[in-house]
Amino acid sequence: MNSDVVVSITDLNKSFGDNHVLRGIDLQVQRGEVVCIIGPSGSGKSTLLRCVNMLETPTAGTVVVLGRELTDIDCDLDEARAHIGMVFQQFNLFPHMTALENVCVAQRKVLKRSEDEAATIAHGLLARVGLVEKDNAYPAQLSGGQQQRVAIARALAMNPDVMLFDEATSALDPELIGEVLQVMQSLAQEGMTMLVVTHEMGFAKGVADRVVFMDGGVIIEQGPPSQVISAPVEERTRAFLSSVLNH
Amino acid sequence: MAISKRKKAQYRRITVYVLSVIALLAMVLVVDWGRLQSAMFQWDIVVEQFPDILTSAAKNTIIFTILGFAGGLSFGLLFALMRLSTIRPYRWFAATYIEIFRGIPLLVTLLILGFGIPIATGWRWPNPYLQGAVPLALVASAYMAETIRAGIEAVPKGQMEAARSLGMSYSRAMITIIIPQALRIIVPPLTNEFVLLIKDTSLISVLGVTAGTRDLARFGRDGVNHTANATPLIVAGLVYLAMTVPLTQLVAWMERREKAASR
Numbered sequence A: 001m002n003s004d005v006v007v008s009i010t011d012l013n014k015s016f017g018d019n020h021v022l023r024g025i026d027l028q029v030q031r032g033e034v035v036c037i038i039g040p041s042g043s044g045k046s047t048l049l050r051c052v053n054m055l056e057t058p059t060a061g062t063v064v065v066l067g068r069e070l071t072d073i074d075c076d077l078d079e080a081r082a083h084i085g086m087v088f089q090q091f092n093l094f095p096h097m098t099a100l101e102n103v104c105v106a107q108r109k110v111l112k113r114s115e116d117e118a119a120t121i122a123h124g125l126l127a128r129v130g131l132v133e134k135d136n137a138y139p140a141q142l143s144g145g146q147q148q149r150v151a152i153a154r155a156l157a158m159n160p161d162v163m164l165f166d167e168a169t170s171a172l173d174p175e176l177i178g179e180v181l182q183v184m185q186s187l188a189q190e191g192m193t194m195l196v197v198t199h200e201m202g203f204a205k206g207v208a209d210r211v212v213f214m215d216g217g218v219i220i221e222q223g224p225p226s227q228v229i230s231a232p233v234e235e236r237t238r239a240f241l242s243s244v245l246n247h
Numbered sequence B: 001m002a003i004s005k006r007k008k009a010q011y012r013r014i015t016v017y018v019l020s021v022i023a024l025l026a027m028v029l030v031v032d033w034g035r036l037q038s039a040m041f042q043w044d045i046v047v048e049q050f051p052d053i054l055t056s057a058a059k060n061t062i063i064f065t066i067l068g069f070a071g072g073l074s075f076g077l078l079f080a081l082m083r084l085s086t087i088r089p090y091r092w093f094a095a096t097y098i099e100i101f102r103g104i105p106l107l108v109t110l111l112i113l114g115f116g117i118p119i120a121t122g123w124r125w126p127n128p129y130l131q132g133a134v135p136l137a138l139v140a141s142a143y144m145a146e147t148i149r150a151g152i153e154a155v156p157k158g159q160m161e162a163a164r165s166l167g168m169s170y171s172r173a174m175i176t177i178i179i180p181q182a183l184r185i186i187v188p189p190l191t192n193e194f195v196l197l198i199k200d201t202s203l204i205s206v207l208g209v210t211a212g213t214r215d216l217a218r219f220g221r222d223g224v225n226h227t228a229n230a231t232p233l234i235v236a237g238l239v240y241l242a243m244t245v246p247l248t249q250l251v252a253w254m255e256r257r258e259k260a261a262s263r
């Protein structure tokens, strides 16, 4: 296998009871690549992303991240997840911890870094996402955009090999979306491998190396944004894009 | 002329006040206060209760309560986690345990464990405190397990997902992320549970404990036998109130604060 493949998904299927949500997904993500996943609500985008770090257990198929087969029963998922960053639509910051503690806790408990080292890294990362002097703020004292940036810093603190974003800006007020997208864009420019579920077509167009359009649990069409977004071939892609771009 | 709704409500309120005052007056006039006091609140008997009612009886009640609470909390947490486990036999075991101990009256459990088992097996309780506190803890753990489980389930699912996505194991995430948040939710109901335990320790007196381990209720009853007067029980009741009222007020305060914070 090519060592530059970070995520490799083969014939992935996932059902919730009778609901067959993912129907044979094949997807490979190269190191440093930014892949945006778009598609209508309920098409299985979140489920796909959550299968990449096994928050959902696939019904069939394989997920390989950096040579580790996560779908193998013998795989140490805790160890594997530590290298896969995830950012959620609802931020999911730990409300009983300050911003700094949020970024430190997994460094301490999972990576076993010393308190000083973790704090130094956390402080640096918070500054990097544009949060200075917010170390001691609790999530409730931060705006949505600030919370999401703490969540990004929290994931980055683990030195992930790949970052998963599930509609990271969908829960934000319009005026706060930009600050989060900007952080994501700068991450992409620094070469982070990213798998991004988004409704932000501007971001997909400007930042993605590849856009994947999903509908009904399958990949309908994929390619560079200039193709999938600007000149889609498939009828369903065109219908979806016109519905998003027109409102 | 029709009477307005507000006027009607006003009349109704005045009627209730007047009737209450009449009832109170009737009570004051009809009841033989002198007799009541000599049977239930004789000052010299009140004085006689002290200091033993505090230094021995109330102390024992508190010891039983704390042992029962500590045991109940530890096992309650264990059973709550078992109820939430993905391993089915754990869930079944915890669910059965909880059903059984919530379904049998504490008095019966106390008698079975305190008397029944020793008689049946010849085994003796090594310590009279444990004889009362262990059954109390076993029953309390069944109630606390449900409280703790509800608290854990009230923590949003995204918290566990975020913790797991950072590479924490299930138990690490529970300890560091979930349980600290659940605690805020369950401290008021657990404090209520503590109040219930204070009162439930009074049932331990059926086990016929030694003089040194008598609880408040037993102390009061023995006092009644001793003095042929109800005063010792009244004093015991007042001592219970001195312990329970501050705690129920604390719970009320915590709930008000929680309500204000979530607004």
Ligand SMILES: Nc1ncnc2c1ncn2[C@@H]1O[C@H](COP(=O)(O)OP(=O)(O)OP(=O)(O)O)[C@@H](O)[C@H]1O
Pocket: A016, A019, A021, A039, A040, A041, A042, A043, A044, A045, A046, A047, A048
């Ligand atoms: N935990 C679950 N249990 C049962 N059904 C689920 C679960 N999670 C998702 N589904 C179902 O799977 C389907 C796909 O859901 P998914 O969240 O992956 O879609 P999505 O593409 O992310 O949609 P959206 O754009 O609204 O976020 C939906 O029909 C949803 O109801």
Ligand SMILES: [Mg+2]
Pocket: A045, A046, A047, A166, A167
């Ligand atoms: Mg989704």
